[in-house]
Amino acid sequence: MEIISKTKDLENFCKVASEKDFVTIDTEFIREKTYYADLCLIQMAFIAGNNETDAILIDPLSSQISLSPLFDLMRNNKVLKVFHAARQDLEIFFSLSGFIPKPFFDTQVAAMVCGFGDQISYEKLVKEFSGVTLDKSNRFSNWASRPLSEEQCAYALGDVTFLREVYLGLKNLLQSNGREAWVREEIERLADTANYFTEPDQAWKKIKMRGGSKIFLALIKDLAEFREREAQDRNLIRRRIFRDDALLEIAAKKPSNFGDINKLRFLPKDSQKNWIGKKILEIVANVDPSTAPIIESKSPSKDDKSSQTLIELLKVLLTHSSEISGVAQKIIATSSDLREIAVEDIPNSRTLSGWRKEIFGSNALRLKNGEIGLSVKGKDVTIVNTNKIEI
Structure with missing residues (x-):
C-alpha cells in the first residue's frame, strides 16, 4: 500500500482521480482537546484502469506535503466524492479549506433511504454488499503517531476500498426504487456550511435553558459568545474554557x-484566577439586558394531555410508515417534527413536504384531523378511516 507524503505524488494521483466518475474518501483524526479536529490521515480510492494505483493513504502530517491538489479534486464538479457518514469528514474539509466538497454522496444516508435502518455502520454495509467481515480493532488507534503500523494502514485503506462496492450497490438500489431524488435532498442539507461552523453570537442557542430574566438571558448570550470565540481562536475544546453548567x-x-x-x-479553580475569570467579571459588569435573546416558551395550553396523546399516536404512525416504506424513522421525522405537527395549528415541518409528505406527512395531518385512526393487532398496525374501512 502506498502512503503519499509529498506534494508531487499527491498531485499525480489526484490528476488520475480527476478522470474518474467517482472517488471514495475517508479521514482519520483526533479531537480530544481541540475545537477543530486534528487531521491525521486521508484515504482515497477509485476504480482503476490498467496499471493504475487505485487506493492510497495521504499523510497530512508530513512536512513535505501540501493538500492543494486534493482540494482541487474536491472542487472538481465532474468527480463525485463518496463518503460514509460524511458529516465529520465534511467539517474537516470545511475547516481546512473553507468549502464543502461537491458533488458528494453519503452511503449512510442512502442506506437509510433504502431500508437499512437508522445510521447503519460501514461494517454492516460492507458485509451486505461485499460479503467481507471487516476487522475494526484499529478503530481507536493513535492516528497521530508515526510510523503507522501495517495493521493501521490496512484498516484505514479498507474504509475506502470496500466503499466502492457499497456505493455501486446502493446506487443500483436507488435507481431501482426511484429514490435518488430523496437522497439528493438530504445531501443538499448536509452541504449547508451552517452545519459546520457556529457563529459566536449564535452559540447561546446550543445552551439548554428554560428562560429567565432579561439579565440572565443576556449573560447567557454574552458568555456563550465569549466562550465560542475563544475556543475557535485558541483551538480549544469548549469545556476547556468552561462547561455549560458553569456558564449557567x-x-x-x-x-x-x-x-x-x-x-x-x-x-475550575485555575479558570477562576486567570484570563477567563477576568473576562467573566467584565462580561457581568457590562451586561445589557436589552440584548437578551427571545426564548420561545412552550405554551402550557398547547402541551396538554391531548397533544401528548397525539404525539404518541404519531410515533406509532411513524414506525408503521417506516416499516412500510423501508425508510429509517430518523430521516423521515424527528421528535421535534412530531411535536410541531401535534401542537401547532399550522405546522411548518419538512415532514409535510416532498417525499416525506408522501410516505408520512399526509397521514400525520389526517390523523391529527380525525380523518384516520390506527388499528393495532399484536405487532401489526393498520391505518383505518373514521368509518372503519381499511386503507
Whole structure:
C-alpha cells in the first residue's frame, strides 16, 4: 500500500482521480482537546484502469506535503466524492479549506433511504454488499503517531476500498426504487456550511435553558459568545474554557469580584484566577439586558394531555410508515417534527413536504384531523378511516 507524503505524488494521483466518475474518501483524526479536529490521515480510492494505483493513504502530517491538489479534486464538479457518514469528514474539509466538497454522496444516508435502518455502520454495509467481515480493532488507534503500523494502514485503506462496492450497490438500489431524488435532498442539507461552523453570537442557542430574566438571558448570550470565540481562536475544546453548567451558574449568580468567582461551584479553580475569570467579571459588569435573546416558551395550553396523546399516536404512525416504506424513522421525522405537527395549528415541518409528505406527512395531518385512526393487532398496525374501512 502506498502512503503519499509529498506534494508531487499527491498531485499525480489526484490528476488520475480527476478522470474518474467517482472517488471514495475517508479521514482519520483526533479531537480530544481541540475545537477543530486534528487531521491525521486521508484515504482515497477509485476504480482503476490498467496499471493504475487505485487506493492510497495521504499523510497530512508530513512536512513535505501540501493538500492543494486534493482540494482541487474536491472542487472538481465532474468527480463525485463518496463518503460514509460524511458529516465529520465534511467539517474537516470545511475547516481546512473553507468549502464543502461537491458533488458528494453519503452511503449512510442512502442506506437509510433504502431500508437499512437508522445510521447503519460501514461494517454492516460492507458485509451486505461485499460479503467481507471487516476487522475494526484499529478503530481507536493513535492516528497521530508515526510510523503507522501495517495493521493501521490496512484498516484505514479498507474504509475506502470496500466503499466502492457499497456505493455501486446502493446506487443500483436507488435507481431501482426511484429514490435518488430523496437522497439528493438530504445531501443538499448536509452541504449547508451552517452545519459546520457556529457563529459566536449564535452559540447561546446550543445552551439548554428554560428562560429567565432579561439579565440572565443576556449573560447567557454574552458568555456563550465569549466562550465560542475563544475556543475557535485558541483551538480549544469548549469545556476547556468552561462547561455549560458553569456558564449557567455564572449567569444565575452574577459574580462581581474575584471573591464571588471563587465561590462558583462549577468553574475550575485555575479558570477562576486567570484570563477567563477576568473576562467573566467584565462580561457581568457590562451586561445589557436589552440584548437578551427571545426564548420561545412552550405554551402550557398547547402541551396538554391531548397533544401528548397525539404525539404518541404519531410515533406509532411513524414506525408503521417506516416499516412500510423501508425508510429509517430518523430521516423521515424527528421528535421535534412530531411535536410541531401535534401542537401547532399550522405546522411548518419538512415532514409535510416532498417525499416525506408522501410516505408520512399526509397521514400525520389526517390523523391529527380525525380523518384516520390506527388499528393495532399484536405487532401489526393498520391505518383505518373514521368509518372503519381499511386503507
